């Protein structure tokens with residue numbers, strides 16, 4: 001261990017099938033009733049960091065300002081955001097304190113939402129669509145071959161859906177072909193992953209399928225046998241600048 005790795009912990013990653021999580025009424029101050037959240041992760045102190053939020057048919061937020069920066073990826077259903085339509089694979093992000101156009105859904109929607117802190121909402125009379133809005137991330141965002149520690153990762157396509165210029169936090173979409181990883185590694189930031197399709201595992205005990213979630217805590221060594229036999233598509237988000245260090 002070097003002085004740059006003082007806080008490493010081993011094998012502490014958590015994974016589960018998000019569909020098995022019990023939903024609860026998601027009702028932060030100012031957020032209209034009717035939403036149900038299945039929480040993926042809470043911050044220290046209990047605030048929801050990430051959750052799959054089900055918005056019921058007919059739900060509408062009205063123009064809102066949120067106390068937290070937040071992101072949303074539409075997993076299913078359909079939203080409208082002002083005059084924009086946000087169906088499956090739409091993504092939006094909004095900085096804290098900036099008014100956001102009314103979110104509404106006629107048929108209901110499941111949205112994976114990520115908050116930087118405990119959210120509270122207040123009405124906004126005028127609002128923009130979003131800090132970032134992609135109606136279909138596969139069309140709107142160009143994929144590229146990621147380069148990790150100087151090496152292009154052949155067969156992978158990464159899309160950066162958003163990067164917070166203030167914190168370095170980001171949301172990525174990854175298309176992954178069959179691969180075997182290079183062994184255990186860690187990051188200085190929390191890494192959360194939601195599997196959209198296919199199967200992938202950071203090791204042989206934690207296999208992700210569509211709808212499964214994985215949290216690799218900051219400074220938590222993981223990836224003892226990263227692998228996918230047939231490929232996968234993932235959302236992956238971090239709370240600061242991502243960097244990979246092999247152990």
Ligand SMILES: [Fe+2]
Nearest residue numbers: 187191216223
């Ligand atoms: Fe990782």
